Amino acid sequence: MFASTSYVRGGINIGTTQYGDAVQRAQFWNFTTPSGVSPDYHVLLGGPVVRATINIDVPVGKGHISLTRGFPFGRVDDSFWEPMIVSLLGTIGATADQIPIFVAKDIGLYSGTASNCCVLGYHNSTSAAPVAAQTWVYASWVSSGIFTGFEDIVGLSHEVSEWINDPFVGAPTIGQVPGVNWVAPFILPGQGGACGVNFETGDSVEALSNGTFTIVGNNGLGTTSRTRRSSGGSCIQARRRQ
Numbered sequence: 001m002f003a004s005t006s007y008v009r010g011g012i013n014i015g016t017t018q019y020g021d022a023v024q025r026a027q028f029w030n031f032t033t034p035s036g037v038s039p040d041y042h043v044l045l046g047g048p049v050v051r052a053t054i055n056i057d058v059p060v061g062k063g064h065i066s067l068t069r070g071f072p073f074g075r076v077d078d079s080f081w082e083p084m085i086v087s088l089l090g091t092i093g094a095t096a097d098q099i100p101i102f103v104a105k106d107i108g109l110y111s112g113t114a115s116n117c118c119v120l121g122y123h124n125s126t127s128a129a130p131v132a133a134q135t136w137v138y139a140s141w142v143s144s145g146i147f148t149g150f151e152d153i154v155g156l157s158h159e160v161s162e163w164i165n166d167p168f169v170g171a172p173t174i175g176q177v178p179g180v181n182w183v184a185p186f187i188l189p190g191q192g193g194a195c196g197v198n199f200e201t202g203d204s205v206e207a208l209s210n211g212t213f214t215i216v217g218n219n220g221l222g223t224t225s226r227t228r229r230s231s232g233g234s235c236i237q238a239r240r241r242q
Helices: 019-027 078-091 154-165
Strands: 005-009 012-017 063-068 071-077 101-105 107-110 117-119 121-125 135-147 150-152 182-187 194-198 212-217 220-225
Touching: 005 019, 012 019, 019 154, 071 078, 071 135, 078 107, 078 135, 101 154, 121 154, 135 154, 150 154
Parallel strands: 071 107, 101 135
Antiparallel strands: 005 012, 063 071, 107 117, 121 135, 135 150, 182 194, 212 220
């Protein structure tokens, strides 16, 4: 996510850059192409500060461990987990000009019952004005074999690219300025007619069989989400989870 590598998709050389920046440049390729009005457009993450590991004790009834395809996999109640992540923002002294990224391993979040699983990442924000709002990302790194075609940093890459497009999802409106980056309704492929109404670019491909690809970087293999938008048709229900 922080290292640069070469991105060539569909015969188009997007450039050598970070994943999130490559997604941005591809989304606005009409403008970022060498002959466009903004060929030098970039959105880059600064060098990360890696904090010490934090242990979170999940109380009885708020989490379960089971074998999924032979691998231990944790399921944690979202109503417990999300407040814990919010509390850690103060613990680490996060500020609005930083993007804290919390990464766990082989954990899925559920809502209500453990069978209603699994959220493997999300991004959120406080409801303050943009200059003071704190944003953050949580994602689970997933071991190979637990899910089919979904492993490694798929959740992290998904959420980081969405955070770049739509960072203030915790504030539908900030004064007279929309906090959520609303867009015209569009169909989410393979999701039963569900639609998206904000710039959550990863959601558009999460149900597609070719929604991920492998990047070969300096540190080995990383599997990431491909992000693009779809349009057309009629939306029959709304998505709520970011």
